[in-house]
Amino acid sequence: MAEAYPWQDELWHRLAGRTQHAHAYLLHGPQGIGKRALAERLMALLLCQRPAAQQACGACKSCLLLQAGSHPDNFILEPEEADKAIKVDQVRDLVGFIVQTAQMGGRKVVLVEPAEAMNINAANALLKSLEEPSGNTVLLLVSHQPSRLLPTVKSRCVQQACPLPSQAVSLQWLATALPEVDEAARIDLLALAAGSPLAVVRLQAAGIVEQRALVVDGVKKLLKGQQTPSQLADAWSGVPLLLLFDWFCDWSNLLLRYRLTADEQGLGLSDMRKVLQYLADKSTQNKVLDIQDWVLMQRQKVLAKANLNRVLLIEALLVSWMALPGQR
Structure with a gap:
């Protein structure tokens, strides 16, 4: 049984207490708040033969089959490989499942996660099933980045924001x-x-504390001229690219905020405050805006799984960062 998180109590009671369920839900919100667990709890409840007190019983034949991963009326659609797209052939298999009659006489329940991993062809192949699923079928789509979903996908679902x-x-x-x-x-x-x-x-x-210390130390040495962008690109080979761009995106936002407010308490975590204050004092607002735009653009490419040259991208990032202080 998926874990029930305390911050989901109110939402769970609203979803589980419905007397009639929508044919498709889009559960969306930031990654890391338990959306998948919420979807799995709802899936178990919808398939359970003897639900009680807004919970799956955990003991009926349906619950036992679901726990064993062999429920005939349950379909989970996710990328075949981590961080890869959900392909159109996978969606066609799902559509074939949806048109079948439920083998246990109840509902069929589909879980898609992350929904934004569907490529354009895959998303389009799912549209008809989202609009008019066969029989008593409920589709649960989980999305960390709903802005990347086709509007036609979102419009066919009951959209439910999950709380942070x-x-x-x-x-x-x-x-x-x-x-x-x-x-x-x-x-x-x-x-x-x-x-x-x-x-x-x-x-x-995953060792984020050590990775953060490595990156922060590298940025400080870069600005002091003690290390070059190419050296740091090699040294940071074990740090996920998205994590790097998350941090630099955050730092560029904090730089701009400080230039506008001069609020030292708004400079984020203590490990980078002095660095950011120095950069903000030594750079122009236009430079800060330019690097913010560039970092955001590159981060979007990383999120979209674009075919990027990691080393060259990090070097370009650091060259831009080095250019922040200087002629005003």
Whole structure:
């Protein structure tokens, strides 16, 4: 049974308490807040033969088959490889499942995650099934980036925003999930994860603290002339490209904010405050705006899984960063 997260209680009661369900839901929100778990709980409830108190019983034949991964009326559509697209052939297999009669006499339930991984052809192939699914079928689409979905896909679903928990609720949950991490570190990790508590656990396991220290140290050495962009591009080979661009995007936003407000408390985490204050004081607003636009543009390409030369992209990023201080 998927975990029930405390920040989802209100939303769960609204969804589980419906007397009639939509044929398609789009559960969207930031990554790392438990949307997949919410969808799996709803899937179990919709398939359960003896639901009680807005929960799947966990003991009927349907629940046992679902737990074993062999329920004949359940279909999970996701990329065949991590970070790859969902292909049109996969959607055609799904459409073939949807037109079949439910083998256990109840609903058929489909889970698609992440929905934005469908390429254009795949998304178009799903449209008819989204609009008029055969029989008693419910489709649950989970999206971390709904802006990347076709409008025709979104318009055929009941769109449900999933809540980002408050900092207090997240820290309370993280105290149990990461008891070995002290509170100050949990606060910093939550900031690095943009407030998504499940992302904190994943990033902590992936060594984000060490990766962040490596990148911050590299930026400082770059600005002091102690390392070159090409050296840092090699040194950062183990840091995910999206994570790098997330940080530089955040730093460029903080630079602009500081130039407009001169608020030192708005310079983000302590590890980069002095660096950002120095860059903001030594650069022009136009330069900051230019690098912000460039970083955002490149981040979009990374998100879209464009075929990028990682080393050249990081070098270009760092050359632009080096040029921030200078002639005003």
